Amino acid sequence: MSEATVTEKSTAEQVTAFLSGNEMASLAAAQINFHVMGYYPITPSTEVAEYLDEMKAAGKHGVRLIPGDGEHGAAGICYGATTAGGRVFNATSANGFLFSLEQMPVQSGTRMPMVLNLVCRAVSGPLDIRGDHSDLYSALNLGWIVLCAKDPQATYDFIPIATKVGEHSSVRLPVIVADDGFFTSHQKRRVKHFSESATLQDFVGPFKAEYTSVDPKNPVTFGPYMNDPDMINNKKQLSLAMKASEDVIREVFDEWEKLSGRKYRMLETYRMEDAESAVMILNSAVGTAMDICDRMREEGKKVGVIYPTVLRPFPAEELKKACKNLKSLLVADRADVFGANGGAMTIDAKAALKDDPDNRTLVMSRIYGLGGKDYYDHDAREMFELALEAAETGKVSVLYDYIGAEPGDPEYSLPKGNAYIQPETSSPGVIKVSKDETTGKLIVKGVKQRDLTKMPQRIAAGHGACPGCGIFPNIGTFLKGLKGMW
Amino acid sequence: MLWHTGCGMVVTTGYPVTSFNVTYIHNLFQNGAPTLSGVVEMFNERKLRGEIPDDEEITFIMVTGDGGLDIGLGPALGTAFRNHKMIILEYDNQGYMNTGHQLSFTTPMGHATATSNVGPKQQGKTFHHKDSAQLFAACHVPYVFTACDVMYKDLITKAAKAQYYARNHGLVFGKLFSVCPLNWRHTDDVADDLGMAAINSNFFPLYEVEQGITTLNYDPEAKGKKADVTEWFKYMGKTKHLLKPENEKLVERFRTEVDRRFSRIKAMSENPLL
Numbered sequence: 001m002s003e004a005t006v007t008e009k010s011t012a013e014q015v016t017a018f019l020s021g022n023e024m025a026s027l028a029a030a031q032i033n034f035h036v037m038g039y040y041p042i043t044p045s046t047e048v049a050e051y052l053d054e055m056k057a058a059g060k061h062g063v064r065l066i067p068g069d070g071e072h073g074a075a076g077i078c079y080g081a082t083t084a085g086g087r088v089f090n091a092t093s094a095n096g097f098l099f100s101l102e103q104m105p106v107q108s109g110t111r112m113p114m115v116l117n118l119v120c121r122a123v124s125g126p127l128d129i130r131g132d133h134s135d136l137y138s139a140l141n142l143g144w145i146v147l148c149a150k151d152p153q154a155t156y157d158f159i160p161i162a163t164k165v166g167e168h169s170s171v172r173l174p175v176i177v178a179d180d181g182f183f184t185s186h187q188k189r190r191v192k193h194f195s196e197s198a199t200l201q202d203f204v205g206p207f208k209a210e211y212t213s214v215d216p217k218n219p220v221t222f223g224p225y226m227n228d229p230d231m232i233n234n235k236k237q238l239s240l241a242m243k244a245s246e247d248v249i250r251e252v253f254d255e256w257e258k259l260s261g262r263k264y265r266m267l268e269t270y271r272m273e274d275a276e277s278a279v280m281i282l283n284s285a286v287g288t289a290m291d292i293c294d295r296m297r298e299e300g301k302k303v304g305v306i307y308p309t310v311l312r313p314f315p316a317e318e319l320k321k322a323c324k325n326l327k328s329l330l331v332a333d334r335a336d337v338f339g340a341n342g343g344a345m346t347i348d349a350k351a352a353l354k355d356d357p358d359n360r361t362l363v364m365s366r367i368y369g370l371g372g373k374d375y376y377d378h379d380a381r382e383m384f385e386l387a388l389e390a391a392e393t394g395k396v397s398v399l400y401d402y403i404g405a406e407p408g409d410p411e412y413s414l415p416k417g418n419a420y421i422q423p424e425t426s427s428p429g430v431i432k433v434s435k436d437e438t439t440g441k442l443i444v445k446g447v448k449q450r451d452l453t454k455m456p457q458r459i460a461a462g463h464g465a466c467p468g469c470g471i472f473p474n475i476g477t478f479l480k481g482l483k484g485m486w
Numbered sequence: 487m488l489w490h491t492g493c494g495m496v497v498t499t500g501y502p503v504t505s506f507n508v509t510y511i512h513n514l515f516q517n518g519a520p521t522l523s524g525v526v527e528m529f530n531e532r533k534l535r536g537e538i539p540d541d542e543e544i545t546f547i548m549v550t551g552d553g554g555l556d557i558g559l560g561p562a563l564g565t566a567f568r569n570h571k572m573i574i575l576e577y578d579n580q581g582y583m584n585t586g587h588q589l590s591f592t593t594p595m596g597h598a599t600a601t602s603n604v605g606p607k608q609q610g611k612t613f614h615h616k617d618s619a620q621l622f623a624a625c626h627v628p629y630v631f632t633a634c635d636v637m638y639k640d641l642i643t644k645a646a647k648a649q650y651y652a653r654n655h656g657l658v659f660g661k662l663f664s665v666c667p668l669n670w671r672h673t674d675d676v677a678d679d680l681g682m683a684a685i686n687s688n689f690f691p692l693y694e695v696e697q698g699i700t701t702l703n704y705d706p707e708a709k710g711k712k713a714d715v716t717e718w719f720k721y722m723g724k725t726k727h728l729l730k731p732e733n734e735k736l737v738e739r740f741r742t743e744v745d746r747r748f749s750r751i752k753a754m755s756e757n758p759l760l
Contacts, residue, residue, distance in 0.1 A: 035535070036527055062534070068520060068561075078524060080523065083524075086532055088524075102514060106513060213511050214542075219510075223512035223513065224512065225498075230502070
């Protein structure tokens with residue numbers, strides 16, 4: 001295995017641009033010209049549908065955009081559309097993904113390929129809109145292939161790759177293309193894309209469905225009621241398809257290299273040839289890890305970086321090979337699997353290495369960057385040093401911990417809020433409600449502008465609403481009609 | 487045809503056989519309506535791209551129980567707002583029959599289910615039934631109807647209209663009063679009488695809302711058939727307790743609400759602006 005390489009033997013015309021992950025995702029989807037996108041907006045994936053709609057308004061593609069009532073409904077639209085024999089695309093994040101979670105195994109269990117751009121974001125709560133992998137780690141047991149795009153270029157490249165892999169006759173599985181919210185989705189990078197849509201359309205080829213739900217002359221059943229003893233066979237077939245996808249992914253990566261000049265592998269390694277210690281890390285944090293790896297190499301430290309491009313199926317064989325002579329490995333997880341003493345990638349890595357009886361690599365887990373916390377060079381350095389220390393001492397001192405979490409200032413306490421609204425303030429006797437017993441209707445008296453100034457303000461100043469915002473005048477005026485504590 | 491999860495679904499497609507002579511799709515019971523809308527729009531898009539012949543015509547029907555329309559109400563309303571050319575049919579048997587008869591929002595007040603039991607401190611369900619037909623009428627879709635197989639000519643007429651509207655205009659919603667001998671606890675030979683009693687008691691008005699105009703198709707009073715709700719209750723085990731004198735107050739509350747709702751439909755039928 002060698003470093004990730006970019007070879008320049010492309011045939012079709014490409015242009016260099018400066019674009020974000022979301023721009024690249026929507027561009028790829030537009031160029032492929034998926035038939036349908038069922039979607040629901042959620043930060044940070046929202047822009048994908050927005051850009052597609054802008055391009056649609058400009059007449060640049062024919063993707064039919066259908067707004068769901070939520071991500072769950074959107075996933076239903078996508079599922080129905082896939083049964084009707086066409087290409088389907090979607091993009092979501094975080095709780096939106098979790099809202100649609102129960103639909104994900106329906107898509108894979110009935111073997112309906114589609115492509116979902118998971119723009120990874122922290123799963124709330126508390127509410128956090130920034131990037132981590134807590135949504136991605138909920139995507140690992142759903143029967144979907146998971147490709148991890150570390151930069152906008154990979155996002156663009158993986159959407160046609162995902163389309164082709166998922167639709168392959170020996171696979172027939174839906175595919176997630178996961179890139180990092182904000183870090184990848186919103187930060188522009190120097191990228192290349194094909195100038196003609198036909199290039200991607202030729203690459204993916206025409207969509208072929210064996211059966212469709214819109215062919216009345218060939219009635220079929222999608223999703224029968226299937227208990228034991230059949231369900232286990234359905235899952236075994238899914239498992240075989242996942243296994244078969246390994247070779248298909250490699251083949252499609254090769255085809256993509258021939259077309260684009262950009263090479264991808266199931267698992268990428270960086271400066272691993274003679275490395276004694278390594279950090280295994282995912283997506284947008286890879287770049288920082290490689291930078292620090294370079295600096296530590298200059299200091300004479302034998303370190304390397306491992307990052308998977310494919311998380312499902314997990315590239316166990318590639319990892320075993322990469323760790324053959326490795327003394328220590330720190331697996332960095334951007335989401336925890338609470339109570340399991342390591343994130344999902346740690347658990348997968350440990351399981352893979354355990355299957356190699358000759359492997360002696362010491363493995364430890366560190367959780368980092370949750371809720372979008374930046375991954376700084378000192379975080380990366382700390383990881384490499386922990387791995388080096390284990391290699392030197394021959395043991396791992398702390399198997400599992402967080403990097404970048406802090407206890408805060410124990411001396412700090414929140415300033416006291418306003419005193420609660422006293423009963424006499426909240427009920428100054430301005431408004432009186434009585435019932436007319438003959439009509440049964442309510443009679444309200446005392447709604448006079450001047451008197452109403454006596455009613456308490458229940459929303460304090462200092463909120464961040466835009467100038468002229470209509471929300472607070474409405475809610476505030478409504479609250480003037482209420483007496484009592486609330 | 488798409489059925490989402492429910493008692494009607496589990497008895498029809500036990501793998502590897504099926505009771506359907508037409509194409510059938512299942513999706514989980516929160517999501518049948520959006521799923522079928524995805525089928526409809528993929529069909530339209532593929533027609534537009536020339537992948538399906540222009541003259542191919544398919545009537546798209548999604549079938550839900552009243553339970554599927556509780557947990558799946560939001561997605562179904564969202565689908566109605568988008569006004570896809572398809573039919574949503576609710577077979578309303580007033581409970582979650584697939585899981586053994588728990589209350590649904592369409593279970594009428596006072597009726598006994600496994601989660602609205604009868605005992606010294608409780609007399610069945612404590613709140614009124616959901617009016618799903620009016621909910622869909624409020625979505626301003628081209629055609630909404632209620633029907634029951636006991637009035638089969640009315641039902642078939644509405645089916646023909648439903649197909650016309652779903653092909654030419656947009657979304658159709660139909661609510662079907664559907665007996666359940668197992669859980670309503672009645673013998674299976676009284677379905678017609680029971681259904682007529684529910685209709686004649688004003689509980690289940692037969693009407694349609696066509697392009698916003700309401701028509702009451704059957705007025706029990708005008709036909710001289712008006713019955714009290716207790717005439718309907720007497721057929722079923724789940725309402726036996728409501729016939730006891732100590733529950734008369736509860737029945738009166740139910741009767742008042744039933745008559746109020748019926749009168750509104752009648753007024754709408756008499757005034758096209760309503």
